Amino acid sequence: MRLILVVFLLVLITALPAASITSASDAVVAYSARHYGHEAAFDAFTRRTGIPVKIFNGNTGELFERLKAEGDRTPADVLFTVDAGNLWNAARAGLLSRVDSPELQANVPAHLRDPEQRWVGLTVRARTIVYSTQRVKPAELSTYGALGEPRWKGRLCLRTSGYIYNQSLLATMIKRHGEPRTEEIVRGWVANQPILINGDTKILEAIAAGQCDVGLANHYYLARRLAKDASFPVGIYWANQQTTGTHVNVSGAGVTAHARHRAGAIKFLEYLSSPEAQQMFADLSFEYPANPQASLHPLVARWGKFRHDDINIAAAGEYQAAATRLADRVGYR
Amino acid sequence: MGARRVRTREIEVQGARQLELSPWVAAVAPVAAILAVPIVAVLSSLAHPRLEVWEHLWQTQLGELVTNTLFLLAGVGATTLVLGTGLAWLVVGFRFPGRAVFEWALMLPLAVPAYVIGFAFLGLFDYAGPVQSALRRELGEWARLPDIRSYGGIVAVMTLVFYPYVYLLARDAFRQQGAATLETARSLGHTRFQVLWKVMLPMARPSLVAGVSLAMMEALADFGTVATFGYRTLTEAIYRVWLGMFERDAAVQLASVLLLFAALLLALERALRGRARFVQSHRRGPGITPVALSGWRAGAATLACAVVLAAAFVLPVGQLLVWAREADVGSHLPFGRLLANTLVLASLAATITGVLALVLVYAARLHPSTTVRAVTRFVSMGYALPGSVIAVGVLGPVAVLDHFLVSGLERLLGHPLGLVLTGSIAALVYAYVVRFLAVGYQTLDASLGKIPGTFDDAARSLGTSVLGTLRRVHLPLVRGGLLTALILVFVETMKEMPATLLLRPFGFDTLAVGVWELTAESLWEDASVPALAIVAAGLLPVFLAIRWSQRPR
Numbered sequence: 001m002r003l004i005l006v007v008f009l010l011v012l013i014t015a016l017p018a019a020s021i022t023s024a025s026d027a028v029v030a031y032s033a034r035h036y037g038h039e040a041a042f043d044a045f046t047r048r049t050g051i052p053v054k055i056f057n058g059n060t061g062e063l064f065e066r067l068k069a070e071g072d073r074t075p076a077d078v079l080f081t082v083d084a085g086n087l088w089n090a091a092r093a094g095l096l097s098r099v100d101s102p103e104l105q106a107n108v109p110a111h112l113r114d115p116e117q118r119w120v121g122l123t124v125r126a127r128t129i130v131y132s133t134q135r136v137k138p139a140e141l142s143t144y145g146a147l148g149e150p151r152w153k154g155r156l157c158l159r160t161s162g163y164i165y166n167q168s169l170l171a172t173m174i175k176r177h178g179e180p181r182t183e184e185i186v187r188g189w190v191a192n193q194p195i196l197i198n199g200d201t202k203i204l205e206a207i208a209a210g211q212c213d214v215g216l217a218n219h220y221y222l223a224r225r226l227a228k229d230a231s232f233p234v235g236i237y238w239a240n241q242q243t244t245g246t247h248v249n250v251s252g253a254g255v256t257a258h259a260r261h262r263a264g265a266i267k268f269l270e271y272l273s274s275p276e277a278q279q280m281f282a283d284l285s286f287e288y289p290a291n292p293q294a295s296l297h298p299l300v301a302r303w304g305k306f307r308h309d310d311i312n313i314a315a316a317g318e319y320q321a322a323a324t325r326l327a328d329r330v331g332y333r
Numbered sequence: 334m335g336a337r338r339v340r341t342r343e344i345e346v347q348g349a350r351q352l353e354l355s356p357w358v359a360a361v362a363p364v365a366a367i368l369a370v371p372i373v374a375v376l377s378s379l380a381h382p383r384l385e386v387w388e389h390l391w392q393t394q395l396g397e398l399v400t401n402t403l404f405l406l407a408g409v410g411a412t413t414l415v416l417g418t419g420l421a422w423l424v425v426g427f428r429f430p431g432r433a434v435f436e437w438a439l440m441l442p443l444a445v446p447a448y449v450i451g452f453a454f455l456g457l458f459d460y461a462g463p464v465q466s467a468l469r470r471e472l473g474e475w476a477r478l479p480d481i482r483s484y485g486g487i488v489a490v491m492t493l494v495f496y497p498y499v500y501l502l503a504r505d506a507f508r509q510q511g512a513a514t515l516e517t518a519r520s521l522g523h524t525r526f527q528v529l530w531k532v533m534l535p536m537a538r539p540s541l542v543a544g545v546s547l548a549m550m551e552a553l554a555d556f557g558t559v560a561t562f563g564y565r566t567l568t569e570a571i572y573r574v575w576l577g578m579f580e581r582d583a584a585v586q587l588a589s590v591l592l593l594f595a596a597l598l599l600a601l602e603r604a605l606r607g608r609a610r611f612v613q614s615h616r617r618g619p620g621i622t623p624v625a626l627s628g629w630r631a632g633a634a635t636l637a638c639a640v641v642l643a644a645a646f647v648l649p650v651g652q653l654l655v656w657a658r659e660a661d662v663g664s665h666l667p668f669g670r671l672l673a674n675t676l677v678l679a680s681l682a683a684t685i686t687g688v689l690a691l692v693l694v695y696a697a698r699l700h701p702s703t704t705v706r707a708v709t710r711f712v713s714m715g716y717a718l719p720g721s722v723i724a725v726g727v728l729g730p731v732a733v734l735d736h737f738l739v740s741g742l743e744r745l746l747g748h749p750l751g752l753v754l755t756g757s758i759a760a761l762v763y764a765y766v767v768r769f770l771a772v773g774y775q776t777l778d779a780s781l782g783k784i785p786g787t788f789d790d791a792a793r794s795l796g797t798s799v800l801g802t803l804r805r806v807h808l809p810l811v812r813g814g815l816l817t818a819l820i821l822v823f824v825e826t827m828k829e830m831p832a833t834l835l836l837r838p839f840g841f842d843t844l845a846v847g848v849w850e851l852t853a854e855s856l857w858e859d860a861s862v863p864a865l866a867i868v869a870a871g872l873l874p875v876f877l878a879i880r881w882s883q884r885p886r
Contacts, residue, residue, distance in 0.1 A: 029839075054839065057850055061576045062835040065725050066756070069732035073739065073752050075839070089579045160563055162573040196482075196563050202459070209461035210474075324577040328393040333565065 027052040028264045031067065032080035033060040034251045040284060041277040048271065051264045060086045067095045072258045077265040082251040083164045084121065085171060088317020091118040096254035099266055107273035107291045111310045112250055121250030121313065122272050123281050124288035126219045126306070127165050128246050129237040130204060135213045141237045144173070144247070147214060148188015157203045157215035158194040161327035165218060168316035169247050170323035175315035176244055179326065187330050196333060201225065207234050218249075223286035223299050238306035245309035249316065250290065357799070358705060361696040364689060368712045371726030371767050375718065376592065378585040386574065386583035394565065402566045402594065405559075406549045408488035409495060413548040416492060417499025418541055420638060422529060425507040428625040429634040436504075437879050439638065440497050442645035443821070444871020446828040446845070447494045448557035449864050452857065453649035454490050455481060455561060487562045491552050493645035498551070498821070499544035502779055505813045506540035507533060509783055512621055525624065539606050539782050543775040546602045550717045550771060553594055557830075567591055568719050575721075588722040595717030599710050650868060656861035666847050666863060675827055675843040675870060678758070682765035683823040683874075689766065690773030690818060694781055695803060709774065716771035720764075720831035727764040728835060731755055761836040765826050772825060773818040780814025781807060820874045827867055844870065 032038075032055050042053045058066070060081050067074055067090075079090055090096050096118040104120050105113070112121035129141055140151070147156055159166055173182040197203050200217040204225055207215055225232050238246045253272070255265045271277055278294035281287060286297050295301070327333075390398075423429075424436045442450070458464050458481045468476040480486065510533060518528045534541070559569045567590060575584035626634055693709045715723055735754040743750055754760055784807060792802040808815070830845045837846065844867045851860035 056839055057846070058834045059721075059831070059853075061572075061581075062721060062724065062831065065581075065728060066835060069728045070752060070755055071732075071736065073736065073750075075751055092579075162569075162577050164576065167577055198561055198563055202455075202461070205461040206459075209466060211460040321578040321580075324573070325389055325393075328389065333563070 025052070026261065026264065027054045028077045028261050028268050029054045029056065029075045030078040030080055030253075030268075031056050031058065031063045031076040031256075033058060033063055033086070034080050034082050038080075038281065038284070041272055041280040044277065044280065045268055045271045049264075049267060051267070053268065064090060064093060064095060067256065068093065074256060074258050075260070076256050077259040077261045078253050078268060079256055080251070080253040082249075083168055084250050084252070084313035084316040085164065085168045085320045086317075087114070087119040087121075087250075087252050087254065088314050089320070091116070091254065092317070095257055097257045097259065097262075099255050099269070101266055101270055103270045104273055107270075107275075107278075107293075109290070109292065109310075111308075111312045112248075112252075112290050114254070114314055115312060119252050119254035120269065120273060121252040121290045122269075122278075123251045123285065124248050124290055124308075125165075125250070126238070126246050126248050126288070126308070127169050127216060128219060128239045129214060130207060130217045130222055130234050131214045131237055132207050132210075133233045133235045135210075138235070138237055141214070141239075143240045143243060144169070144216075145185040145188065147216075148185060148192060150192070152214060153192045155213040156189065156192045156194040157197050157206050157212035158189065158332075159198060159200065159203065159216070160196050161324070161332045163198075165249060166216070167320055167323045167327075168249050168313075169216070170326060171316045171319035172247055172309065172311055172313065174319040174322055174326070175311055176309070179322065182323075183326055183330055186326065186332050190330055190332050204232075204234050208232060219288075219300070219303075220286040223297070227286070227299055236303055238303075240309065241307055244311075245307040248288075248308045248313070250313060251287075252290075357692075357696045357699050361693060361705065361708070364692060365708045365712050368689070368715070368767055368770060369708075370730050371723055371764070372592065372711070372715055372718075374726040374729050375585055375588050375722060378582055379589050381582060382586060383580055383583035386578065386580050387586075390570070390574075390587075394570070398565055398567050398570050401564065402553070402568075404484065405488065405491075405552055405564070405566060406594075406598070408484070409491045409552040410545050410549045412488060412492040413496045413499045414541065414545045416641065417496045417544060417548075418503045418534070418537075420496070420641065421500050421503035421507055422533075423634050423638065425504055425621060426525070426529070426623055427634060428623045429631040431635050431638065432623075435635075435638040435642065437875060438642055438646070439500055440820075440875050441642070441872070442493060443497045443824050444827075444868045444875070445494070445646060445649055446557075446830075446848070446864065446867060447491070447551075447555060448561065448830075448852070449653065449848075449868075450494050450645070450649045451490050451558040451561045452852075453652040454486075456652055456857070457648065458486075482562050482564075484564065487558065487564045490558060490562070491548075491555070493641075494558075495548035495551050496641075496645070498547040499541060501817050501821070502540040502544035502547075502776060503537055505780065505817055506537035506783075507621065508813065509780075510536055510621065515621055536783075540779040542602050542605045543779040546598055547716070547772060547775055549598055550595060553591060553598070553717045554719045556719050556721070567594070571719065571722065581725075585722065585725070588718055591717055591719075591722075592714055595714045598717070599714070650865070653861040653865050653868070656858040657865055659858040660862050661859065668863075668866060671842055671844050671847050671863065672866060672870060674841055675845070675867075676873075678762065678765070678833075678843060679823045679826040679870075681758070681762050682769065682826040683819045685762060686766050686769055686773045686822045687815060687819050690770060690777050691815070693770075693774055694777045695807075697778070698781060699799065713771035713774045715767040716769065718768070720768060720829055720833075721835065723768045724764050724832035724835040727760060727767065727832070728755070731760045731763070756836065756838050758838060758841070761833065761838070764832040764836055765822075765829065768829070768832065769822045769825050772821045776818035776821060777811065777814055780811045780817075784810050823874045824871045827870060 028051055030053060046052050063079065067076060067079065079095060081087060081090065091114060098117050100117055108120045112124065131141060170182060170186065173185065195212050197206055200221040203215040203217050204222055206212055219236060222234060222236055240246055253269055255262060255269065259265050273291055275291055275293040278289035278291040282289045282294055282297050286300055288296065420439055424432055456462055458478060465478055514532060515528055518532045523531065554568060556568050556572060559566050567587060571584045571587045574580050574587060697705050697709050732755045735752045739750050739752055788806050789802055792806050797805065828845060830849050833843055833845055834849060844863045847863035848860050848867065
């Protein structure tokens with residue numbers, strides 16, 4: 001019995017510090033589902049403004065649940081996450097608030113922001129075609145849809161349809177081409193009996209090893225791989241250059257609906273969209289800066305300029321459920 | 334048939350009468366209620382069915398999901414049963430080179446998180462991995478292994494991760510069996526194998542079934558491995574519906590279907606345990622005397638243990654070590670703090686779960702009424718739910734209570750406050766206990782069930798109180814079972830990821846969180862460092878247990 005009492009007292013004592021993290025300090029608290037390559041920019045913000053930043057990392061869906069449960073007493077001021085669809089859903093669930101900042105609007109192009117100003121994209125990732133430099137000529141490649149041509153039968157590696165970046169790719173396709181055409185494209189992929197692999201890095205390795213010849217991946221995974229090994233036999237091909245442009249997605253952030261340090265949070269986002277911070281993002285994670293004034297990492301710069309699909313990426317959220325259903329319908333697992 | 338039904342009704346009536354009287358049941362009721370809250374929260378989602386999502390699932394994949402899930406359970410159940418029991422029988426019943434080491438080393442795979450073993454196997458046996466690459470180099474381009482991303486592959490990996498449940502419980506059961514029973518059977522002219530088949534296995538059945546049902550529930554709740562292997566199950570669909578359609582309610586409703594599966598598993602378990610209850614007539618003197626194997630038999634036994642240990646532990650840990658050599662970020666993690674946090678959480682969760690499981694098992698022993706049994710079983714269903722779902726089930730009710738408390742406090746103090754319980758260690762440990770209670774409960778139940786009721790009667794008739802009987806009679810006898818339960822919960826807590834991520838206090842990271850942060854970015858080399866730390870920390874309770882179990886009684 002005594003043991004039980006001791007244990008419960010212990011639990012109570014350890015529970016108390018949790019209460020003290022919130023109202024006391026003037027730190028901006030960020031809930032983040034993106035946790036790589038942003039530390040330098042956060043530190044720089046604190047150095048410039050004197051405002052400390054506290055980060056709480058988690059998975060997107062779970063962070064949303066926690067924000068919802070904490071309601072108007074949440075310690076979070078800023079929500080960071082990857083994928084425009086996630087940002088759109090956070091906004092739709094009422095977790096984010098509108099921020100009218102001329103600075104943000106000047107720094108980030110309109111198609112990378114929420115039309116209602118509840119979130120902004122801060123880094124850009126292209127999801128495009130990767131191919132074996134030994135077995136494929138770039139001339140054989142053209143669009144996402146062309147991966148459904150019979151010549152790629154048994155030579156195509158894809159991630160599953162449940163993968164968030166594939167959902168967003170399909171969602172923006174639906175917005176661009178309508179459901180019937182998108183369905184046709186995905187049916188083409190499925191007809192080629194793609195090898196389903198979980199992990200963009202694994203797709204690159206499978207192509208290098210000869211398990212397949214083409215695939216879809218986010219560009220920075222290949223950049224990371226090439227940074228380690230310049231002779232890695234996989235190349236990048238910018239899809240849809242003659243048509244709609246290559247599909248891009250973002251990682252981004254918004255100010256929470258019940259932020260206690262709203263002014264600091266807005267300042268924080270403004271700083272993160274500035275050329276200085278954008279440069280740090282680009283240098284650390286091989287991503288494209290959202291702010292066109294920042295320059296690229298040399299390795300990525302080598303791949304040259306390409307045309308982005310400039311459809312507003314909120315479409316990734318709007319059509320996400322439709323994309324999921326479409327994939328289920330045509331049997332893209 | 335009719336007679337039996339009448340009898341059960343009688344027992345129920347007795348049970349009902351005892352329900353009102355017993356302080357034990359009075360103690361169990363609130364505990365069970367608190368533990369049931371998250372599970373009820375999950376079930377309550379069924380009140381508002383998301384029909385269009387269900388219709389979509391029904392038209393597209395529900396059939397496949399259910400069949401896949403059933404096949405997975407059947408496969409994992411059968412293979413863990415054979416492997417776990419076989420190994421336990423080897424190390425308890427025989428002497429062969431290396432046995433002393435294998436006896437404890439075969440528990441080690443418990444310390445390796447499933448997502449790590451899965452990833453290591455994929456890394457090794459994939460088309461692009463070292464094994465197949467070497468084959469192609471040696472034999473030519475045509476050389477291929479069967480795809481590891483398949484039903485067989487996932488059952489193999491899960492078996493290697495989950496067989497220790499069966500192994501541990503079976504080993505404890507075989508050890509508890511007195512030598513006398515065996516000698517009697519042997520003297521009646523049975524061979525050792527017949528003794529195993531006709532006496533030992535039937536007597537160990539409750540433990541074996543408990544171990545297998547733990548392994549199956551674990552397989553049911555697994556998300557990480559099935560997602561990595563691209564094998565579609567109900568649990569994997571929960572995540573796709575939750576994050577792919579942002580249909581949280583539909584996702585939680587899918588989770589209720591998992592509870593249905595868990596209920597079926599538990600029913601199956603009851604059926605398999607049978608009505609027979611085997612008790613030890615006496616536990617004097619040593620247990621089974623192991624027989625020394627010689628020649629090829631000894632070699633075969635050593636080889637069998639070594640192969641399993643290599644596949645389930647040495648290989649994945651070796652892969653982690655290889656990755657760790659190339660790591661550069663993982664080494665910057667504040668290890669001391671992560672480790673300390675992990676150990677605090679795991680000790681708390683193990684202690685509380687152990688105590689609660691003991692209370693529940695004991696209440697069910699003193700008052701074996703259907704009601705008490707049903708309640709305890711319901712409460713232990715949390716294990717079949719994926720960590721995220723339990724976490725959401727805990728978060729909702731805790732946050733509601735929290736807001737209620739804090740608004741009261743704010744009125745008292747007159748200034749705004751933050752939340753107290755949400756994101757506190759208490760909420761996190763609560764989730765662990767709900768998730769892992771089944772582990773403690775099943776282990777103890779199987780162990781305590783072997784102590785004959787006559788012991789209780791004797792102790793009580795000599796004037797010992799109920800608690801005194803527990804302390805002086807039962808605890809010494811179930812020490813092995815209790816230790817096993819504590820170790821299992823401790824190690825499980827250390828590996829648990831989704832609930833930890835969602836409910837942990839601010840800045841309170843654990844080793845599993847460290848692994849997650851790096852694997853989420855596919856930085857496997859770096860993630861291997863905290864993963865190795867989890868394995869190392871998992872060895873700690875194993876070694877303590879060895880020390881304790883070797884102490885003279």
